[in-house]
Amino acid sequence: MKLKQRVVLLAILLVIFIFTKVFLIDNLDTSAANREDQRAFHRMMASLHVELDPRLDHTLQSPWEIAAQWVVPREVYPEETPELGAVMHAMTTKKIIKADVGYKGTQLKALLILEGGQKVVFKPKRILGFRRAPLVVGRFVNLRTEIKPVATEQLLGTFMTVGSLKRLALVLLVGLQLDGGVMTCLFFFCSIRVSTWNRLNYLKNGVLKSALKTAMSHDPISPVLSDPHLDALDQRLLSILATVKQCTDQFGPDVVLVEDRMTLSHL
Known part of the structure; x- marks a missing residue:
């Protein structure tokens, strides 16, 4: 095999080796996370x-x-x-x-x-x-x-x-539909503590529902909330996260996320 072909072959093997190492490291990091x-x-x-x-x-x-x-x-x-x-x-x-x-x-x-x-x-x-x-x-x-x-x-x-x-x-409203008005203050001030923002992000993807079920499982009046109520809370959480995301896109995270020197044991 000519020298030029050998060099090209070694270069290809080196590139494959580097990509393999990077892929394995990424996978290890993801698995650890x-x-x-x-x-x-x-x-x-x-x-x-x-x-x-x-x-x-x-x-x-x-x-x-x-x-x-x-x-x-x-x-x-x-x-x-x-x-x-x-x-x-x-x-x-x-x-x-x-x-x-x-x-x-x-x-x-x-x-x-x-x-x-x-x-x-x-x-x-x-x-x-x-x-x-x-x-x-x-x-x-x-x-x-x-x-x-x-x-x-x-x-x-x-x-x-x-x-x-x-x-x-x-006494009673029939067919009441929430219009998101309770988040007006959040959108108006666009300010939230970093620890609260971290916790809210941690509770998405169904974690809030599981956490509420666990917290209320031994309550004397359990079950406090039905599954449809818990699903509704998960949906409202997504609305809150979207509102904060809109604020950070507009003003930047340094303005919206307020440091509060609090640490959460789960993060």
Whole structure:
């Protein structure tokens, strides 16, 4: 074989070798990333799975005192703690000793005081990692036997009874279609925390639905949401991501994504 042919053959073999190495490295990187995503997914699911167990393995035997010690400037409760199930169990089982009107807002809220003096309200943000929001747990409440006997006059005055409804009061809308108006503020200000943006991206492709199912699987009123409701939440998540993408395309990620020095354990 002539020297020129040998050189050409070696060059071809070298190119094939380089492309093979690059392909293998890319595949290895992708596989490693996929494995890390799987591990992160399982870590998040494990943290959302909370058994409502009344037992407390703590020097303090009051769930309310334990919960009070959790509160710090950046969060109301820690991401993981063995006493979380006991505190949530107390929230859903302790006797209601007083009921009053909740604080500001446009939706119905009732401020309840449970046995032991703990205040709770009817109002969930654990999935998004917003631990600055209070703990949420489901609870069946009998309005007639648990609320009315201990309700204040102000709260009793808000109850709708037969004949008390005003003629123009709006009770039900038929065929209501959401127009996306709730995202007006997001599109108007075009600003979102980096940690929130990362978490929202992590929850797409059905992860939000799985996470909600896991978080609510041991709730006392499970199943809280049906599959069609969960599918609707997945669709709304895509709308939020599309709105932020529109903002970053218009103003750039450096303007839209706000650094908040928060880290999420799953990322």
